Amino acid sequence: METTAVRTRLVEVVVPVYNEQRALRASIARLHTYLTANFPYGFRITIADNASTDNTWQLATELARELPHVRAVHLDEKGRGRALRSVWSRSEADVVSYMDVDLSTDLDAFLPLVAPLLTGHSDLAIGTRLARAARVERGPKREFISRSYNLLLRLGMGARFSDAQCGFKAVRTEIAQALLPGVEDEQWFFDTELLLLAERHGLRIHEVPVDWVDDPDSRVDIVQTALDDLRGLVRVARGTLSGATRVPLSGRAELPKGMAKQLPRFAIVGVVSTLAYLVLYSLLRQVVPPLAANAVALLVTAVANTAANRRFTFGVKGAGGAVRHQFEGLIAFLVGLALTSGSLSLLPAGVSHGVELVAVIVANAAATLVRFLLLRAWVFNPKRRNTP
Incomplete structure (x- = not known):
C-alpha cells in the first residue's frame, strides 16, 4: 500500500x-x-x-x-x-x-x-x-x-x-x-x-x-x-x-532605499571611468603586454572612480575616511582585475586587438556591477560612516 x-x-x-x-x-x-x-x-x-x-x-x-x-x-x-x-x-x-x-x-x-x-x-x-x-x-x-x-x-x-x-x-x-x-x-x-x-x-x-x-x-x-x-x-x-521582473510569488524584493538616486550617478561616473580606462588601456597596450596594460589602467581609473563615487554618488564630503575608502576601494579593484585578467587569459594566442578589447569590456561591465555593490554595502555604508 x-x-x-x-x-x-x-x-x-x-x-x-x-x-x-x-x-x-x-x-x-x-x-x-x-x-x-x-x-x-x-x-x-x-x-x-x-x-x-x-x-x-x-x-x-x-x-x-x-x-x-x-x-x-x-x-x-x-x-x-x-x-x-x-x-x-x-x-x-x-x-x-x-x-x-x-x-x-x-x-x-x-x-x-x-x-x-x-x-x-x-x-x-x-x-x-x-x-x-x-x-x-x-x-x-x-x-x-x-x-x-x-x-x-x-x-x-x-x-x-x-x-x-x-x-x-x-x-x-x-x-x-x-x-x-x-x-x-x-x-x-x-x-x-x-x-x-x-x-x-x-x-x-x-x-x-x-x-x-x-x-x-x-x-x-x-x-x-x-x-x-x-x-x-x-x-x-x-x-x-x-523592479521590472514580476512573478506571482510572495517575497518580492524592492529597490533598496536611496538606490534610485545612486544608480544613475554611479552610471555616469562609470561611463566616464570606462572611457578613461579604454583610452588608457589602448595607449599602454602599444608599449606593454595586455595583462600589464589592463592592471595599470584599472588601478589608475579605480582610484579616480572611488573618489568620484565618494563625492557624487554616495554624498560623502570632507577628508574624513578618504584613505580608508581608497584602501577598501582597492579590494573592489582586485575583483575587477581578476575578472578582466581572467577573461584575457582565456583568449587564444594571437587574437586581434579588437577581440581583446571586447573581452575586457564585457569583463569590466561585470566588475562594475560588483564594484557598485561593494561600494554601497561596504565602503560607503551609512552605518559604518556614522559609527564613531
Missing part, C-alpha cells in the same frame, strides 16, 4: 538534446534501467530534441516506442532553456527535472535531489560540483571558468547557491511554472536566471554534492557561453534593480 502511494508521485526527467545520435540510445537506456530498478517514485523521461539536424529525432521516437515511461518532443529552434520551458510549462508531474544527455553526474544523486521537493522541504534542488563532498573529474580550464563564474554570482548578485551551471536540477512543478514567465533566457543562462529569480523571491534551494565526470566529447563553446552568461548577468541585475 505504501509503495503504491509513493509510485503515484510523478517526477518528469527532461533530457535536452541537439545532434546527439551517438550517445542518445545508450544514455536513455541506462537512465531508464536505473530509474526502473532504483527510483521509488513514478517517473517519465522526456527527450526534448532541439532542432537536431542528424538522426537524433528518429532515435528519440524509436526509444519512445520501445521503452515505457519514455516520450519524445521536438522543437523547431535550438536552446536548452527553450526546451526546458516547453516541457516544464506543460508538465502535470509533481516535480520537473533535467539532466545532460552525457549523464556526467552519478545517477545515485537523483533521489537525494528530488526527495526534498516531494516532501515539501525545498522548492528547487541543484547538484553541486563545488561542495567538499563532491568528486569531480574535469580539466583546469573548465574548473577555473566554473569557479570564477560562481564567485561572480556570489559577489555581484549575492547568490547563496554554489553551482549554477551543473546540468542536474529539479523544481517543484508549481514553482517552475510560476517562475518561468520571469525567465527570459532560452539558452545556457536559463539555469542561472531561474535560480536568481527563485532566491529573489525567498524560495528554498536544496543542494546535493555530486560525483561528476567531464564529457571529453562536449561541444559547448566555453568562451562564448561565458560571454553570454556575463551579458545575462548584466540584464538580470538591471531588471532586478529596476
Whole structure:
C-alpha cells in the first residue's frame, strides 16, 4: 500500500538534446534501467530534441516506442532553456527535472535531489560540483571558468547557491511554472536566471554534492557561453534593480532605499571611468603586454572612480575616511582585475586587438556591477560612516 502511494508521485526527467545520435540510445537506456530498478517514485523521461539536424529525432521516437515511461518532443529552434520551458510549462508531474544527455553526474544523486521537493522541504534542488563532498573529474580550464563564474554570482548578485551551471536540477512543478514567465533566457543562462529569480523571491534551494565526470566529447563553446552568461548577468541585475521582473510569488524584493538616486550617478561616473580606462588601456597596450596594460589602467581609473563615487554618488564630503575608502576601494579593484585578467587569459594566442578589447569590456561591465555593490554595502555604508 505504501509503495503504491509513493509510485503515484510523478517526477518528469527532461533530457535536452541537439545532434546527439551517438550517445542518445545508450544514455536513455541506462537512465531508464536505473530509474526502473532504483527510483521509488513514478517517473517519465522526456527527450526534448532541439532542432537536431542528424538522426537524433528518429532515435528519440524509436526509444519512445520501445521503452515505457519514455516520450519524445521536438522543437523547431535550438536552446536548452527553450526546451526546458516547453516541457516544464506543460508538465502535470509533481516535480520537473533535467539532466545532460552525457549523464556526467552519478545517477545515485537523483533521489537525494528530488526527495526534498516531494516532501515539501525545498522548492528547487541543484547538484553541486563545488561542495567538499563532491568528486569531480574535469580539466583546469573548465574548473577555473566554473569557479570564477560562481564567485561572480556570489559577489555581484549575492547568490547563496554554489553551482549554477551543473546540468542536474529539479523544481517543484508549481514553482517552475510560476517562475518561468520571469525567465527570459532560452539558452545556457536559463539555469542561472531561474535560480536568481527563485532566491529573489525567498524560495528554498536544496543542494546535493555530486560525483561528476567531464564529457571529453562536449561541444559547448566555453568562451562564448561565458560571454553570454556575463551579458545575462548584466540584464538580470538591471531588471532586478529596476523592479521590472514580476512573478506571482510572495517575497518580492524592492529597490533598496536611496538606490534610485545612486544608480544613475554611479552610471555616469562609470561611463566616464570606462572611457578613461579604454583610452588608457589602448595607449599602454602599444608599449606593454595586455595583462600589464589592463592592471595599470584599472588601478589608475579605480582610484579616480572611488573618489568620484565618494563625492557624487554616495554624498560623502570632507577628508574624513578618504584613505580608508581608497584602501577598501582597492579590494573592489582586485575583483575587477581578476575578472578582466581572467577573461584575457582565456583568449587564444594571437587574437586581434579588437577581440581583446571586447573581452575586457564585457569583463569590466561585470566588475562594475560588483564594484557598485561593494561600494554601497561596504565602503560607503551609512552605518559604518556614522559609527564613531
